[in-house]
Amino acid sequence: MFKKLINIVVLVPVAIILIVLSVANRQSVTLALNPFRPEDSVLSVSAxxxxxxxxxxxVGVILGAAATWFSQGKYRRRARNEANEAVKWHREAEKHRSQAEKLATQATLAAPQN
Structure with missing residues (x-):
């Protein structure tokens, strides 16, 4: 619930700002990708x-997400390794528990009855 409220408090103003910017900046501009001949229409885009x-x-969000993903790779690898180790130790404990139960049942069966 708190996360949803924070999302609303942050995302609604950002959406309003983006809508206002969109309405205010509707004029067409040309982005020239050729620095030597900006009038070249092959390497320019109008929008x-x-x-x-x-x-x-x-593009900024995608680059930031990629940078974060790659910088946190060592933590994900460590978590994955620790999870695998935990599963291994859990299996080991289950194996020993079942062996102990077998030995306990054998001991109760083999014990002399009074």
Whole structure:
């Protein structure tokens, strides 16, 4: 519930700001990718300015997510190794528990009856 409230408190203002920016920046601009001949139409793209703003935000989010993913790889690897080790020790404990139960039942069967 708290996480949902935080999402609403953060995402609603961000959405409002993005909508206002979109409405305010509807004029068409040209992005020239050729620094030597900006008038070259082959390496230029014309679109409303807010499209370029959204693309910049999307590229930034993707690059940030990728950087975070790669920087946290050692922690995921460690967690995976520890989980595998925990499963191994759990199996070992189960094996010893079943052996102990077998020995206990054999001991009770072999014990002389008074």
């Amino acid at each position: 409303p300015f807010f499209v370029f703003l959204f693309l910049a935000v999307i």
